[in-house]
Amino acid sequence: MSLEYSKAKNETPTCKWNNIYLHSSYNPDQEAKRFTETLSPNFIPSNIIIIEPALSYCIPYLREKFSGSKIYAIRLIKDIKNEFKCDGEFLISDIEKIDNLESELFNYFGETELLNSFFITWPPAHNAFAEEDSRIWLMLKKLLKDCQSILATRQFFAERWIKNQINFLTRIEKTASINKTPLPVLICASGASLNASLSYIKKLQQRFFIISCSSSIKALFSNDIIPDLCISTDGGFWAKKHLNCLTKYQNEIKLAVSSESNIPSDLFSQNNITIVPLAYCDNYDSTIYEQLKIPYEKAKRNGTISGTALELAMNISSGNIYLCGIDLETSNGFVHTQPNELETENSIKDNKIFSKDKRTFIQGRDSKQLSLYRNWFINNSDRFGSRVFRVSCKHRFINKLGQIKDINFDDLIKMESDKVKNTADFFKKTVVLKSDKKTILSLIKNLINDDQWIKNYYPADCLMIDRSQDTNVKAEYKKKLDIKLSKLTEYISRQEKQ
Structure with a gap:
């Protein structure tokens, strides 16, 4: 197993892994540009996560095409010479460590950010690391399914948790x-x-x-x-x-x-x-x-x-x-x-x-x-x-x-x-404590207008709004969320009158 650096025909760096080119032997930069042009996610990703083991020629093109996204790489080789830097890296130098990658990704991003990420494989990486790439994609499929379950649970219990909060703060x-x-x-x-x-x-x-x-x-x-x-x-x-x-x-x-x-x-x-x-x-x-x-x-x-x-x-x-x-x-x-x-x-x-x-x-x-x-x-x-x-x-x-x-x-x-x-x-x-119910309910009612608070308690709705490219679809999701927030506000108003 060896990584070999050399010069491409256009005199820019390229490399091979066990005699398989990880970047073009002619023009790595042009290869990366063409690859990036083929990418067309059906949502607006907050993160691009690429399985890409070597010189990262595609990163500047990814930044240009997805200007609002952060770029992360899953590396398959230690001690590589990066031509371009990304926002973060996750190293998998041993196929047996792929299970650890699941928890690393979850602990770093959390379920909401993972579900708002676009995952891709640099094509030559699949040729050189076919088994690793396949296992990573199986892991990602499971991880994203788990994230959907967690997000659905959070959203399902959101109103229960808010009512628990009101009960807690007004009775403590x-x-x-x-x-x-x-x-x-x-x-x-x-x-x-x-x-x-x-x-x-x-x-x-x-x-x-x-x-x-x-x-x-x-x-x-x-x-x-x-x-x-x-x-x-x-x-x-x-x-x-x-x-x-x-x-x-x-x-x-x-x-x-x-x-x-x-x-x-x-x-x-x-x-x-x-x-x-x-x-x-x-x-x-x-x-x-x-x-x-x-x-x-x-x-x-x-x-x-x-x-x-x-x-x-x-x-x-x-x-x-x-x-x-x-x-x-x-x-x-x-x-x-x-x-x-x-x-x-x-x-x-x-x-x-x-x-x-x-x-x-x-x-x-x-x-x-x-x-x-x-x-x-x-x-x-x-x-x-x-x-x-x-x-x-x-x-x-x-x-x-x-x-x-x-x-x-x-x-x-x-x-x-x-x-x-x-x-x-x-x-x-x-x-x-002497709980002032009116003050407590007023504080919580004010939070309902806070964007970060809304994302914390209605993560699935906010995720669908953030991901939507179609303005009509985005407006529909926003309308559904506004109805839920309106009902919560009405519930607090009823509590104020009791």
């Missing part, structure tokens, strides 16, 4: 923010491996700052383990079921939630519960919190609550972080450690035709969501690996989480001191 009474701590953090999710770990956690709970993801709260409470912080980030209907158990306990509970989270309304007025508001960097929570003088913690939106919990733990602690019950794999029995609120709900519907065994078998199969969540941990593990560990009671995990090391509790005990925590040091002074 008692809040707190978190002090930085040198203590290690133990994050508990409800994977099947948590069950065997509960006795260890109970014994060691005074030595860790314990964060409980919402689905594990009931299992911890049932074993007399009181987490220092519970976290819930899901805006869906079923998410708040996991929080129902909080109404039955009298212990002091700190609950970290985003304003989009679906929360039982009676929790806000419960004396033993203090809310720790989370503000995502991709929406307007921080703006609203600051105007209302509500203390908050910065958070990163993630497909899985355990990912958001891990990012939060990295911010609040300088110590090691241990993941428990974050299995992200199939199971022959219950997917979640019991007791679990959703299992209690689902078991009511069990019958002879659709039995508990059949239901748990279906739930225990690997899914696209599990794979996506698992890949997020794997692809970000180089950021976390040095101080993040997955801990269990000698559980044999099917899948590794990249550079995140799997350890047992015996290893954990050796790694950490036996210093007992002081819970009072974890949180800043509690702030009691």
Whole structure:
């Protein structure tokens, strides 16, 4: 495998890969110009992403033809001599690394920008790298399909999230923010491996700052383990079921939630519960919190609550972080450690035709969501690996989480001191709020006129408007979006009158 540079007939640089020319041996510049002239996407792309391994002669012509687009290259060869620079590069020097490219592209662009990108292959690249090019296109097809699904989900739940925000901001009474701590953090999710770990956690709970993801709260409470912080980030209907158990306990509970989270309304007025508001960097929570003088913690939106919990733990602690019950794999029995609120709900519907065994078998199969969540941990593990560990009671995990090391509790005990925590040091002074409903609703109503806010909550509609080349089609999409925004404004106006 070798890259060989030479001069074309017109004295400009060209090159070959294993004796296959990657650019013309006569006039590479003219070849690139003709190729660019053949490109005719049926939408206005914000990004051009080209699979192009070498000298990039087409980049200036792409910039000329698509003046409003950024140009990116997927490279297939290391250490090339670029004649022209693009806005960013993604290197795939090994065919086995193509799966990593999927997460690199998603993490860099996000679903909206990927769906507004135009992908092309430089024709000689397909001749020289036929297998790699074919596999990349199969990966892109899957990635874009996943992006469509994510975007549809975001749009479907947009109005639910906005209504959750209104409920949150108008009902929140008692809040707190978190002090930085040198203590290690133990994050508990409800994977099947948590069950065997509960006795260890109970014994060691005074030595860790314990964060409980919402689905594990009931299992911890049932074993007399009181987490220092519970976290819930899901805006869906079923998410708040996991929080129902909080109404039955009298212990002091700190609950970290985003304003989009679906929360039982009676929790806000419960004396033993203090809310720790989370503000995502991709929406307007921080703006609203600051105007209302509500203390908050910065958070990163993630497909899985355990990912958001891990990012939060990295911010609040300088110590090691241990993941428990974050299995992200199939199971022959219950997917979640019991007791679990959703299992209690689902078991009511069990019958002879659709039995508990059949239901748990279906739930225990690997899914696209599990794979996506698992890949997020794997692809970000180089950021976390040095101080993040997955801990269990000698559980044999099917899948590794990249550079995140799997350890047992015996290893954990050796790694950490036996210093007992002081819970009072974890949180800043509690702030009691007097929510001004009229002010809050006015703030949200004003945001409805903000273009970036609209793109955040109605991404699919905005994408179709941005992509449309036909002015009549663009106007039709704009009209549909205006109707949705008008209905939302009417809903807020009704809330103002109540």
